[in-house]
Amino acid sequence: MPRARAVYAAAVAAGLAVAAAVVWAFAQALAASPENPWAAFPISQAFLAARGALLILGGVVWALGTAAFVMELAGYTVTRRGLRRTGVGVASWSVVDVALTALSAAVYGGLLFATAPIVLVPGFTWLRPANALAPLFGMFFGLPGCLGAAIGNLIADILGGFFGVGSIGGFVGNFLIAYLPYKFVRDHSFSTAPSIGEFYVWGVLGQAIVSAVYICWWLDVMQAFIGLPVFVIWGIIAPIIFSNNVIVTATLSPVLGRALFPLIKARGLYWRDRL
Amino acid sequence: MLAGIYVERDSFFHRLDPRAKLAWALMVLAASMATQFNGLKGSPVFASVVLSLAASGLGAGLAALVMLNASVFLLVSVLMWAGMYAAEGRVIAQLWWLRITDVGALVALGKFLLIINPVLAFAVFFASTRPYHVSWTLERLGVPSKLATAFVIAICLLPSMARRARDVIDVQRARGLALDKGGLLERLAKYAPVLIPLMARLIGDVWDLSMVLAARGLGYARRRTYVLEPRWRLRDTLFLAASLAFYGGVAAWGLLP
DSSP states (O other): OHHHHHHHHHHHHHHHHHHHHHHHHHHHHHHHOSSOHHHHOHHHHHHHHTHHHHHHHHHHHHHHHHHHHHHHHHTEEEETTEEEEOSOSGGGOOHHHHHHHHHHHHHHHHHHHHSOOEEEETTTEEEOGGGGHHHHHHHHHOHHHHHHHHHHHHHHHHHHTOOSTHHHHHHHHHHHHHHHHHHHOSOOSSOSHHHHHHIIIIIIIIHHHHHHHHHHHHHHHTHHHHOOOHHHIIIIIHHHHHHHHHHHHHHTHHHHHHHHHHHHHHTTOOHHHHO | OTTTTOOOOOOHHHHSOHHHHHHHHHHHHHHHHHTTTOHHHHHHHHHHHHHHHHHTTOHHHHHHHHHHHHHHHHHHHIIIIIHHTTTSSOEEEEETTEEEEHHHHHHHHHHHHHHHHHHHHHHHHHHHSOHHHHHHHHHHTTOOHHHHHHHHHHHHHHHHHHHHHHHHHHHHHHTTOOTTSSOHHHHHHTTHHHHHHHHHHHHHHHHHHHHHHHHTTTTSSSSOOOSSOOOOOHHHHHHHHHHHHHHHHHHHHHHOO
């Protein structure tokens, strides 16, 4: 038991350390190259250097992520015993599930509009506090919450001027941000060591890497239609997605989760209680 | 509250079949993508979208407001893309370290139009199509009924959610919360008193909305039925043909070297 606690503590420390390292590294890159900090940002360099491997890895992530998205919506999931019916596919949704999807999407999209981004470094990058909610939607509301995060992001894309071929990647990518902690974090209460430890593995580090690779692989493959150069895709967009998701979810999501879980459970909206 | 961004008018666009309008919005997107490296070629698309804004009865005021907001995008676009194409073409301006060439300016304008044209087109679509008919259109495209309903409710609730978020921020500011002061972690932590009340309101709304949906019989049948279904008319065919010819021509022009 103490060993398990140490592993969870290490996961939390790793999540927070990565978030702190991202901020520190970007500040260093800006000091070294004020005109183009991305060229000196180690995370940009890492993504660009590993582009060849990421194109292969991204293809696998894209196939698995898209398959998970389609299967879960159709009411199937992969378990250790093979493909199983979940009974929570869209076809079997109740009115509460539809309401949860719509309201999650509206709150997520509305917050993306209403909250001013926090500037990490003036003129270069910013953090969106609303992103802290996406993993929580999945953990608390289940599949409707995952889809709410995806639809909220799509609406923000449509009305914010970023709708295009790339939005397909963004739609499923945002679904995965909520889906990974929903699927792999076993205790969603944020009140035990396993709950917080697993959240930092899947809800902070896992989703940040998967969403950055998923979205940017799609942008790279669709380069002919989207028209973004490789440096922008892997050197700017991928580090922004990764940094934003790591910093916001590592610092804000556990605090929100700890405060909101009892409220959601008391109102009978926690997905496991509704099965 | 559920009207969302729909504006009641009796305009040409309001009378069109939603499928024709959606196809038009997607054609605007495709033509903007095809002309994204030459803003000059993309300008007819922009002109057509502004004309559509007027034809949808939303007025020139809204168009001016949108374009004013969009000037921020233009500035960012010029800073980003002109810098990337600084080595190509003839230099037309030098702003501090930024060399703007004719090629860079055309790309920057093209990328700006790639952002603003679809935004205006979808604004026309959503503002001139009843939420009820947006849902109907999505179902016709094969989207499951429950998903289409959730999407349309989310679109409709978005303005009121954004207002609600601003209200919570204002209230917390009045109580002394300074969201724009302090270090990075401190500023992020300050968003907890904004996000928690919003989520608490969401939790409260879920059961109300569920009861409304249940009272309307959502999910009773596999396929939702509609009392007022749009009908495809000759004007829709003509509008679609004209759009196809115009945007197809612009896209072909944009793809030419």
